[in-house]
Amino acid sequence: MLKPLRIKRYTKYLFLCCCLAVPNLALANFDFNANCLKAYQNIFELKLATARQLIANEKKVHPNNSIVPLLENYVDYFYLITTESKTEFDRLEANKSARIDQISDDDKTSPYYLYAQAEINLQWALIRGRYGAYLTAAREINRANNMLQDNSKKFPGFHLNGKGLGLINAVIGALPDGFLKSTLSTFGLRGNLQQGLNMLDKLAENLPKSSYEPFYEETVFYYAYVLSDVAKSPQAYAKTMKYTARIADSSLLKSYLQAYVCTRNGHNDEAIEILTNRPSGAYYQAFPYLDYLMGIAKLNKLDYSASASFDRFLQTNKGVNYIKDANLHLGWIALLKGDDAGYNAYAAKAKSSGYTYQERDKQALNDANAPVPNKNLLKARLLFDGAYLSKAAELLNGTNADDYTSPKDKAEYYYRLGRINDDLGKDELALANYQNAINVGKNLKYYYAAKAAIQMGKIYEKSNPAKAKASFNTAIGMKNHEYESSIEAEAKQGLKRLGN
Known part of the structure; x- marks a missing residue:
């Protein structure tokens, strides 16, 4: 079972706001006030509709608060992550320039001035990279890095700079040779994976002891991603579970992070338990990927009821990723149940539907084009993946x-x-x-x-x-x-x- 909630009750927000609202943190038009903190917390619980309403209220009361465009960008970022929709990405991308313009016209003496612009650039770069738009992503990463480096010199006590810089260092340091790495190199960007990991680990360890504690979940979100997907660290499971333990059980993002790291690191039964008990309801952003993840976890223990999870994912998913892989897994289930015709039908779907932005979809296409897998080896592969x-x-x-x-x-x-x-x-x-x-x-x-x-x-x-x-x-x-x-x-x- 997930550990009980230790912190984060909304009754703490006025206190936290007071901690943050000191002269070097919240100047006139960069006001991370109690309402903004509440919206921010809802974003990181994936209660995006509630966050949008709180942000709309803030705009009415404080129309010049330049924390608002940053929060709006967070909402778009997590909306696009959870929907995986290229159509929505194309629609929402136009919001970026207007938000940057509002922030860039504001108080240059605030530590949030460069930080907020860097965050928006970095978020769009991360989303853009999912669709192969590497040249623009490289420019945004370079822009974000320069802003955060400048901000670190101007405001060395503003700990949030380390979050973006740690992420950039780790990702660039682990990039394979190719177009994105060579493009970033032309900007003079040379990452260091271990340095990035150290920066994020230090933040995750120390933020709860500081007035920056409300930004803890975001730091852990990026750190867990780097540990599992970038560094492929043997410590990914232990550190992710350690640092997510203090996040509220009402956070759907917590369930995602924990289940993801469990499926990637040999804690398959724990992943199934977490996904089974994840928070649900109308307040939460739809997240079809979690059904896909449940299908993966169940099939890893040769539980063929996984087909229901994959079917649900395919029915509710409006995005472009994991479609090939879900169809291939349905094909494997058919094959292992002795339905060769069913396997061939799903393999055909894996070839014809979906896209190949993600590595799993690329591999699914390769597998679908390969000879029919040996059933014994397929079972061994799945069981190994589940540890x-x-x-x-x-x-x-x-x-x-x-x-x-x-x-x-x-x-x-x-x-x-x-x-x-x-x-x-x-x-x-x-x-x-x-x-x-x-x-x-x-x-x-x-x-x-x-x-x-x-x-x-x-x-x-x-x-x-x-x-x-x-x-x-x-x-x-x-x-x-x-x-x-x-x-x-x-x-x-x-x-x-x-x-x-």
């Missing part, structure tokens, strides 16, 4: 490589067995499995061999830096396979850790 390691090992240990006829299946067999033994702490077995995956799959278009080399490098990091370096370089040397850019980036991070 049901003993069950997955039992499945594969009952077979051997000769039971699989195609090179693809042989490579996957060794790779899956390697991952299972790796997570079970059986390093020598894992290394042998990974080497076999490389031997069989190094010239195939599938990711198994390159990812096996990455995993070998991580094992060797603990005891043999030279072999670790060789393994990471092996991964980099493999070309023309799935996930090539992200695997290469992961290998380069490994080399960086080794001091190369």
Whole structure:
């Protein structure tokens, strides 16, 4: 069960407002008053309709308060994250310039002057990046970074600068080589993943002890994203659960963060429990992705009732992402239930519907175009993703490589067995499995061999830096396979850790 609510009752807002409303924090037209704080809190509970009403009231009472356009942008940002709608993105994007204009005409002596503009630029860059608009996103990231750097020099005690700077450092530091990274480099931006993580960790640790405590949830939101998706940190689960524990159970964003990190880090049953008990009602922004996430978690334990969650996602989703992947998962359910025709029908939908902005949709398209998956390997893959390691090992240990006829299946067999033994702490077995995956799959278009080399490098990091370096370089040397850019980036991070 989720831990009980420890803080955040609206009766505290007047006190918090007084803490914030000191001369260097809330000057005339940047007034983060009690009403604004209440709207901000509702945004981070994903009660967007309530937040919109509070913001509208603030505009009537204080039409020149330049915190309002910042809050309006937060609402748009989370609305677009939860809807995944490219159409809504195109409609709402026009709001950006008017908000920046209002803020840029205001009090230049306030720490919120540059901070608010930087936040708006950064939020639009993050959304834009989801749709591949990398050039404009790079410009916005550069603009946000410059503003936050300037603001840090002018107001070194304004701790909120560290939130955006930590995020920018981490994301740029982990970017694979490609258009976005090269474009950012032309602006002189060179990130550092560890530095970004350190900045966000320090903020998450210290904000509750300061007058900036109301901004804690936002910091944790970005920190959890960086830990899980950017750094792929082994500490992602522990740190996310630690820092989200003090957020109100009434926050749907908390349920999302916790469930997401649980599904990504081997706490599958906990994810199902969190999603089952998540807050609901008319006050909350619709969030179809959570049904998709429930489907993933259920199927990871081979619970075929997952189909209802995927169906609900496809029926309520108005966005462009995870459509291919949801259809592919429905196809897997059909296949595992013995319905080959059903699998073929869903695989066809995975090819024809949805988009490929997200990596999961790109991989779903690859899987749909590949030969029909081996059922035994598919079950092992799903069980491993849910961290049901003993069950997955039992499945594969009952077979051997000769039971699989195609090179693809042989490579996957060794790779899956390697991952299972790796997570079970059986390093020598894992290394042998990974080497076999490389031997069989190094010239195939599938990711198994390159990812096996990455995993070998991580094992060797603990005891043999030279072999670790060789393994990471092996991964980099493999070309023309799935996930090539992200695997290469992961290998380069490994080399960086080794001091190369």
